[in-house]
Amino acid sequence: MKSAVRSKVKSRRISISAPRPDGRTRTEGLRHDLADAIVSGEFEPGTALDEVRLASRFGVSRTPVREALRQLSASGLVEIRPHRGAIVAKLDERQLHDMFVTMAELEAACAGLAAQNMTTPERRQLEAIHDELRELVRIGEPESYNVVNESFHSAIYVGAHNSYLFEITQQTRTRIQPFRRAQFRTIGRLQRSFEEHDHVVAAILRGDREAAYLAMRQHLISVEEAYDAYAEAH
Amino acid sequence: MKSAVRSKVKSRRISISAPRPDGRTRTEGLRHDLADAIVSGEFEPGTALDEVRLASRFGVSRTPVREALRQLSASGLVEIRPHRGAIVAKLDERQLHDMFVTMAELEAACAGLAAQNMTTPERRQLEAIHDELRELVRIGEPESYNVVNESFHSAIYVGAHNSYLFEITQQTRTRIQPFRRAQFRTIGRLQRSFEEHDHVVAAILRGDREAAYLAMRQHLISVEEAYDAYAEAH
């Protein structure tokens, strides 16, 4: 219906071609923006990523869109089916479970290495975050707890002092993100989470690698169980 | 200067465009071929990946080359510097060491999960491979040992029954590959490797997750030490 009109109408170029104010290429900017949209949940898993629509939405041609999609497909956020377009990657139950289990192993490895490698200031910082979480449990603030909890885990990734492990741990977290429903909702779960952290922190502070590994692995398994219980109830 | 002439001259198309005999796109084929060339050592780390040269070498236009390079950069084999071209990814000492340590953690995680999850046939198969390696140590065949050793490790990746862990373990192995110099060269190292495997196999067969984890981690640390010793001597 509309197609007859289009070919004459479209001719005027939008020309956003201005010499790139920032130093970034369009492809880079797009990859970043698309990843954000997926991780934040704006584009849900399974959403079709139409090249032309994305191009016009972001005011660029199809070329950078295609290049960004290729990169995101290699990192796992996007799935490309040849000749059939790209969609936001979808995971079935099994794949999601596998990812959780692997995440537990990765974070446990981080904790173990952190027990060995953290500097004294890093250890002090971890304790400080842990104390902050204790207070948030006491006054019962799930939202703040979730935010500070992120720093807790990040501090341990960094403390492992291993750039590659850091990279794949973050990447795995990013890939799971679109599938995370709610975080901690109940005070009970908060309390339990804090107690598990307590074992992790104690092991790291006394430099006990294997104990830190086991405590963190256990913590994450228990996080998955909490998710599952929540998912089942909803 | 030449541009006046060019626009008339270029018109004849080379037309390798034959309707794609296989079902694969050129980008896919190229990504595969490039990854192969890098992993096999044909393109060494640091090699410049000139778009035009690659395009003509593989008989395609620059577009699929660019798209393949983007994917390989997301998977870590290639490094893209904006406006400055792509090179085969290079790792410094520290990065390589970090990757080895992480590989040890990943394989250890696989071994731990394999101890839990391997089926009876899988356990039998692992034992069979292990017996084969014993024989190869006895008669002293480093080349065959290296080949069968790969199956040994692969059997454990598979036995973990975790698709995501499998994926990142393989990907890490691929990324380290271009930096592997020689494999086991000495009979002494062969013997030592076999003894370490022995602990891993025993732990897996009796379903002892933590012991399997520790034994595999130790094995890989000792593999890295062997590499380092070799590198230092050469």
Added chain:
DNA sequence: GATGATTTGTACGTATGTATA
């Protein structure tokens, strides 16, 4: 199941940014 519409895949030209003399 064939045909037209739509969307992706590939080629190529030109502009823009980077390196070099």
Added chain:
DNA sequence: ATATACATACGTACAAATCAT
């Protein structure tokens, strides 16, 4: 420091494949 050469970034045209009808 400026100009020149060169490789990449991006837009656009067309071909090929998929999907609707």
